[in-house]
Amino acid sequence: MKKLITLGAAALLLSGAAQAEELFVNIHSGSAMAQGAGLVLAGQALEQKATVRVLLCDAAGDMAVVGKEGPKLKPRDMSTQQMLQGVIKAGAKVELCALYLPNTGLKPTDLIPGVTPAKPADVAAHLLKPGVNSLAF
Numbered sequence: 001m002k003k004l005i006t007l008g009a010a011a012l013l014l015s016g017a018a019q020a021e022e023l024f025v026n027i028h029s030g031s032a033m034a035q036g037a038g039l040v041l042a043g044q045a046l047e048q049k050a051t052v053r054v055l056l057c058d059a060a061g062d063m064a065v066v067g068k069e070g071p072k073l074k075p076r077d078m079s080t081q082q083m084l085q086g087v088i089k090a091g092a093k094v095e096l097c098a099l100y101l102p103n104t105g106l107k108p109t110d111l112i113p114g115v116t117p118a119k120p121a122d123v124a125a126h127l128l129k130p131g132v133n134s135l136a137f
Contacts, residue, residue, distance in 0.1 A: 021050040024127060024134040028097075030059030032080050036073045038137035039083040046090040054127060055118060057097035060137075064115040065106060066094050075077065081112065088114035095123065 022044045027038040040053045062068045069079040078086075088094055095118035096111065108117055126132060 009037045021045070021048075022129070022132045023050050023052045025052065025054045026057065026130050026134065026136045027054065027060040028057040029137050032060075032071050034075060035060050035063060035070075035080040036083060038135060039080060039087055041135060042051055042087045043083070043090060046087060046092060052087065052092040054084075054092050054094045055097060055123060056094065056115070057100065061096050061100040061104070063109050064094070066110055066112055085112065085114070 023042065025038050025042045027035050029035060038054075042054055047054050063070055063080045063084055069081040072079050073083075084094065089118055094115045096115055098118050099121050101107065107130050127134065
């Protein structure tokens with residue numbers, strides 16, 4: 001009987017995990033407020049147990065570069081780079097657009113911990129999965 005309860009509990013946990021929401025956030029704007037808005041929503045989704053994947057493109061890629069912290073935003077007086085580090089710490093997968101590094105002359109070692117260069121085929125496959133919600137900033 002105990003084994004049956006354990007298997008039932010495992011099945012219940014797995015069914016709940018299968019229903020978890022997935023959020024894909026594409027941030028490309030050079031505006032700190034637009035970047036911050038995307039990161040705030042990513043953070044809120046993480047707090048609500050969603051799986052979050054963030055893709056940084058164009059000017060937004062700068063916030064992933066060591067030493068490019070950017071302006072502090074109110075009301076929490078945090079830079080977008082600090083906000084980005086917060087969502088990474090909370091479990092978000094953060095990737096940098098595949099075009100960013102080769103077109104800026106930077107290397108993966110120039111990125112803050114937790115940010116990796118994106119693989120376009122992987123990103124496209126993720127976006128095509130059923131149930132992935134996406135936002136763009």
